[in-house]
Amino acid sequence: xxxxxxxxxxxxxxxxxxxxxxxxxxxxxxxxxxxxxxxxxxxxxxxxxxxxxxxxxxxxxxxxxxxxxxxxxxxxxxxxxxxxxxxxxxxxxxxxxxxxxxxxxxxxxxxxxxxxxxxxxxxxxxxxxxxxxxxxxxxxxxxxxxxxxxxxxxxxxxxxxxxxxxxxxxxxxxx
Numbered sequence: 001x002x003x004x005x006x007x008x009x010x011x012x013x014x015x016x017x018x019x020x021x022x023x024x025x026x027x028x029x030x031x032x033x034x035x036x037x038x039x040x041x042x043x044x045x046x047x048x049x050x051x052x053x054x055x056x057x058x059x060x061x062x063x064x065x066x067x068x069x070x071x072x073x074x075x076x077x078x079x080x081x082x083x084x085x086x087x088x089x090x091x092x093x094x095x096x097x098x099x100x101x102x103x104x105x106x107x108x109x110x111x112x113x114x115x116x117x118x119x120x121x122x123x124x125x126x127x128x129x130x131x132x133x134x135x136x137x138x139x140x141x142x143x144x145x146x147x148x149x150x151x152x153x154x155x156x157x158x159x160x161x162x163x164x165x166x167x168x169x170x171x172x173x174x175x
Contacts, residue, residue, distance in 0.1 A: 025118050025126070028144065032118065034173055035148065036111035039069070039155050041170035042162065043107060048100045050165035062161040063098035069154040070110035076150060077114045079132055080143030081121050086113065114147070 043066060051063040060068060070092040078085035092106050126141040138146075162169045 025121065025123050028141075029115060029118055031148065032111065032115050034175075035151060035155075036108065036115070038170065038173040039066070039107060039111065039151070040104070041173075042066075042155055042158055043100070043104045045167055045170055046100070046158075046162055047165055047167065050161065050167070051098055051100050051103060053161050053165055055160060055164055060093075061098065062158055062165075063100075063103045064093055065154050065158050065161070066103055066107050067092040067095060067098070069151045070107045072150040072154070073110040073114050073147060076143065076147035077117050080130070080140050080147060081117050081125075082130075082140075083117050083120075118144070 074085040
């Protein structure tokens, strides 16, 4: 009986370890699609003239904040999943066309890159450990979480810009 119990325990551990290394990407994709829709609401809410708005001279403009968010989406996803980014590092924010239409186009393309990269990722690989931000070790899934945190942070900063432009920011989208 003790041998069977030990065998059962070892089998359970092996199955658990295998499950830890695999992640279903369904919820991850849903969250990124929600983030994309929420960011689009922010982009559409800001009037065209507000895209050049800087709360102080040393801050990014609204367009630059959103394009920086996009550079993060490309760069962090590329590093997290080991896929090639279609955009050079920092190229979105350096864009000379920071109009509302072009900013929306670039930001949405960045979200599409993240979503499509996650769809193509092998879920088992999300548990692999990689090095990012110097020698910081983390799983690919954790690195994607850092990317999600980055875009959330910069979208949140633009709430102040929208209010300074005399407009009401979109309602929070948690679900």
